[in-house]
Amino acid sequence: MPETPNLEVVTLFALVANRYGDRLTAEQLDEIKKMVEGQVEMARALRAVRLDNADEPAQDFRPYRSDSSPESGGGAQP
Amino acid sequence: MSADLLFKPVRELAALVRARKLSPVELAEFHLGRLERLGPKYNAVVTVTRERALSQARRAEGEIAAGRYRGVLHGIPYGAKDLLATADAPTTWGAAPYRDQRFDFDATVIRKLEDAGAVLCAKLAMIELAGGMGYRQPTASFTGPCINPWDTGVWTGGSSSGSGAAVAAGLVPFAIGSETWGSILSPAGYCGLAGLRPTYGRVSRHGAMALCWTLDKLGPLALTADDCGLVLEAIAGPDAADPTASERPYRYETAERRGFRFGLISDVTDGCEEAVVENFRRSLAELGEIGTIEEVKLPDLPYEQITRIILQVEAVSAFEDLIGSGRIAELTAPEDHFTPYAREAILAHDYLKAVRLRGVMAREVDRVISRYDARVAPGRINEAPRLGQEFRSAIRSTAKDVMGAAGNGAGLPAVCVPNGVGARGLPTSLQFMGRAWEENRVLDAART
Numbered sequence: 374m375p376e377t378p379n380l381e382v383v384t385l386f387a388l389v390a391n392r393y394g395d396r397l398t399a400e401q402l403d404e405i406k407k408m409v410e411g412q413v414e415m416a417r418a419l420r421a422v423r424l425d426n427a428d429e430p431a432q433d434f435r436p437y438r439s440d441s442s443p444e445s446g447g448g449a450q451p
Numbered sequence: 452m453s454a455d456l457l458f459k460p461v462r463e464l465a466a467l468v469r470a471r472k473l474s475p476v477e478l479a480e481f482h483l484g485r486l487e488r489l490g491p492k493y494n495a496v497v498t499v500t501r502e503r504a505l506s507q508a509r510r511a512e513g514e515i516a517a518g519r520y521r522g523v524l525h526g527i528p529y530g531a532k533d534l535l536a537t538a539d540a541p542t543t544w545g546a547a548p549y550r551d552q553r554f555d556f557d558a559t560v561i562r563k564l565e566d567a568g569a570v571l572c573a574k575l576a577m578i579e580l581a582g583g584m585g586y587r588q589p590t591a592s593f594t595g596p597c598i599n600p601w602d603t604g605v606w607t608g609g610s611s612s613g614s615g616a617a618v619a620a621g622l623v624p625f626a627i628g629s630e631t632w633g634s635i636l637s638p639a640g641y642c643g644l645a646g647l648r649p650t651y652g653r654v655s656r657h658g659a660m661a662l663c664w665t666l667d668k669l670g671p672l673a674l675t676a677d678d679c680g681l682v683l684e685a686i687a688g689p690d691a692a693d694p695t696a697s698e699r700p701y702r703y704e705t706a707e708r709r710g711f712r713f714g715l716i717s718d719v720t721d722g723c724e725e726a727v728v729e730n731f732r733r734s735l736a737e738l739g740e741i742g743t744i745e746e747v748k749l750p751d752l753p754y755e756q757i758t759r760i761i762l763q764v765e766a767v768s769a770f771e772d773l774i775g776s777g778r779i780a781e782l783t784a785p786e787d788h789f790t791p792y793a794r795e796a797i798l799a800h801d802y803l804k805a806v807r808l809r810g811v812m813a814r815e816v817d818r819v820i821s822r823y824d825a826r827v828a829p830g831r832i833n834e835a836p837r838l839g840q841e842f843r844s845a846i847r848s849t850a851k852d853v854m855g856a857a858g859n860g861a862g863l864p865a866v867c868v869p870n871g872v873g874a875r876g877l878p879t880s881l882q883f884m885g886r887a888w889e890e891n892r893v894l895d896a897a898r899t
Contacts, residue, residue: 386796389793389795397789397792401789404786404793409793412763412794415756416798416804418756419760419805420801422753422808424804424811428807430803430806430807430809430810431807432665
């Protein structure tokens with residue numbers, strides 16, 4: 374029985390093929406499809422982990438003012 | 452003179468320079484000659500900076516003669532991975548589309564090394580765009596594959612390939628490399644060198660090519676772990692031009708090599724070559740003489756997927772112009788011509804989940820690692836790959852590297868040192884990874 378296509382892979386691959394297909398050979402598109410399959414697997418591993426509402430992205434954003442210095446608590450300091 | 456200078460650690464060269472038994476100009480000439488003569492043999496060099504080197508060396512010689520000794524790097528030659536901007540030479544990022552690129556300033560690391568009196572002799576070859584486009588084989592550089600001085604049929608590792616080859620071939624006493632995931636530890640491990648990946652934010656990235664803003668680190672490759680510490684002290688520190696550069700002060704200090712607590716991840720040798728496992732066992736026996744070794748289990752998290760997704764998304768964003776314009780087709784490696792397109796299919800939701808999980812990973816890894824001075828593991832899973840073959844890589848999911856994923860994802864320091872040779876007579880290596888900002892402790896453990 375033929376394997377059921379993974380709709381997420383099909384959809385995401387279609388996005389890439391639609392955007393860049395005119396630059397790519399059939400072999401390259403095949404490779405990209407495999408990569409998209411890998412990416413979907415990778416995302417599944419992430420989605421399987423539950424996070425709390427309070428688990429924020431590990432990236433620091435600080436409001437910016439050009440007249441702020443790090444010492445005064447402003448500016449883009451980590 | 453020449454035979455005496457070859458493969459001398461920075462600390463020994465510095466003692467000779469300080470005592471005025473060794474002229475910085477003669478030392479620079481010696482290494483410039485080797486770079487010009489042997490650099491092409493290893494595809495290790497992009498630009499020999501002869502004029503700048505001799506100017507810096509003459510200044511060092513004059514200052515030392517006048518009693519103004521700046522420190523251990525004064526008058527010591529080095530090379531820099533060609534992703535560091537310099538005002539007086541092209542900065543190619545190892546990639547054909549950027550082969551004529553010029554900047555009108557020096558990267559902060561280059562400036563700090565100049566302040567320390569070091570002598571820039573060459574800009575060194577690297578994998579194109581630091582490997583961020585998904586390369587699979589050693590030829591992915593417009594200067595050709597970097598050849599390992601241990602065996603001209605094998606690769607140096609990457610992406611700081613020229614930095615590895617140049618130090619291993621005695622072309623320079625130390626070099627600066629960069630690591631996003633594995634790019635310092637890989638060439639250090641394959642070339643039988645010490646390589647230090649500092650804590651993220653320890654060293655300013657200003658003037659360095661951005662591959663992944665939240666993962667990129669700059670650090671030294673040298674003959675010894677001790678030399679890595681000496682170089683780190685010169686390049687570490689805050690920088691107004693890089694908001695991620697930490698205010699935390701760093702001073703390289705050594706302590707006695709005893710009383711260590713080492714953590715060992717239970718399945719860390721899975722997938723390693725037999726000789727790597729054997730040499731690792733021997734290293735553990737030796738480490739048992741200076742400390743305790745305890746098996747640890749990391750909490751169950753998708754470490755590799757977290758770091759991989761962040762790397763892949765940041766890399767395509769950093770080079771969106773090159774990718775969008777189709778000019779990635781000008782890159783050297785055929786796989787780099789199309790791999791980045793696939794990454795545009797990674798969903799924002801999944802990327803952000805990875806960034807949220809990264810915080811959990813950083814906390815969990817610190818909770819486990821805080822009980823130890825260092826976690827130990829083989830530096831590489833194998834001896835250096837042959838030049839003509841595809842290599843395995845955790846970034847592409849074709850190899851396992853939980854230590855690298857957790858270490859780079861959480862921004863932790865690690866040092867890699869040689870620990871023997873394998874079945875093909877090539878170096879194998881050992882890595883020590885520590886808590887954030889604990890470079891001195893891992894260097895203590897790695898020092899011989």
